[in-house]
Amino acid sequence: MTNPxxxxxxxxxxxxxxxxxxxxxxxxxxxLLVVAMLANTALIVGLPLLTGIDWxxxxxxxxxxxxxxxxxxxxxxxxxxxxxxxxEHQAQLRLFSFSMAYYPAIALALLAGIFGPxxxxxxxAPVAVCLGGVAGGTLLGLPALLLAWRLPDEDGLMDEDx
Amino acid sequence: xxxxxxxxxxxxxxxxxxxxxxxRELAEALGVHYQTIGYIERGEYMxxxxxxxxxxxxxxxxxEAIFSLEPFPTLDGEALMRRTG
Numbered sequence: 001m002t003n004p005x006x007x008x009x010x011x012x013x014x015x016x017x018x019x020x021x022x023x024x025x026x027x028x029x030x031x032l033l034v035v036a037m038l039a040n041t042a043l044i045v046g047l048p049l050l051t052g053i054d055w056x057x058x059x060x061x062x063x064x065x066x067x068x069x070x071x072x073x074x075x076x077x078x079x080x081x082x083x084x085x086x087x088e089h090q091a092q093l094r095l096f097s098f099s100m101a102y103y104p105a106i107a108l109a110l111l112a113g114i115f116g117p118x119x120x121x122x123x124x125a126p127v128a129v130c131l132g133g134v135a136g137g138t139l140l141g142l143p144a145l146l147l148a149w150r151l152p153d154e155d156g157l158m159d160e161d162x
Numbered sequence: 163x164x165x166x167x168x169x170x171x172x173x174x175x176x177x178x179x180x181x182x183x184x185x186r187e188l189a190e191a192l193g194v195h196y197q198t199i200g201y202i203e204r205g206e207y208m209x210x211x212x213x214x215x216x217x218x219x220x221x222x223x224x225x226e227a228i229f230s231l232e233p234f235p236t237l238d239g240e241a242l243m244r245r246t247g
Contacts, residue, residue, distance in 0.1 A: 025197075076195075076197070087193070087194035087195050087198050088194070088198075088210050088212075088213070089194065089195070089198040089201055089202075089207050089209075090195060090198065092207075152206070154197055154200055154201075
């Protein structure tokens with residue numbers, strides 16, 4: 001029923017269990033990252049439109065990728081690590097995050113499909129490209145985003161005993 | 163987290179403490195992530211039969227001595243019952 005754990009899965013599991021990564025796994029940091037992701041997305045589109053400088057969103061677009069990486073670290077990579085490398089609770093969290101993101105993702109995809117083409121025509125080219133990239137990234141990262149907001153704090157995370 | 167209402171009570175923290183076992187050590191013995199042990203100990207996650215049986219084998223106790231749907235009586239209460247009963 002369960003697939004054997006792959007070398008890639010073991011590597012990912014080790015990476016997301018590194019003590020440095022665990023510093024991202026408090027509720028406060030997780031929620032800060034969610035807010036930062038949303039604010040960053042708003043700045044990607046908002047800044048160029050407000051200032052009239054088309055390339056101003058590009059640095060924020062580039063910042064999207066490390067932010068998405070940190071967000072994944074904050075949820076222990078449960079949406080990224082192969083299912084065969086997760087324990088039963090982590091697998092349950094993964095399924096929960098995907099089911100939680102199902103309807104919002106469909107709604108976002110529908111909105112993008114309906115209004116996207118018109119919006120892209122009205123926006124300057126660099127802003128449109130960045131917005132397209134971030135919209136795609138947000139759709140793919142929605143399970144991690146919602147899980148990061150919902151996960152409770154895990155006491156004893158930094159304890160010696162842990 | 164997933165809308166489940168039933169809370170599982172466990173003696174895992176006490177059994178770990180008695181044996182000087184860390185969460186990481188218990189997690190390794192049971193084949194799960196140590197944060198999963200935290201979730202189980204806080205009653206936020208109901209583990210599978212597999213984990214329950216592995217824990218029972220590890221501590222050489224019946225499963226119902228480690229996990230319960232009802233709160234466990236305090237040790238004082240249990241000792242008193244034995245003395246007076």
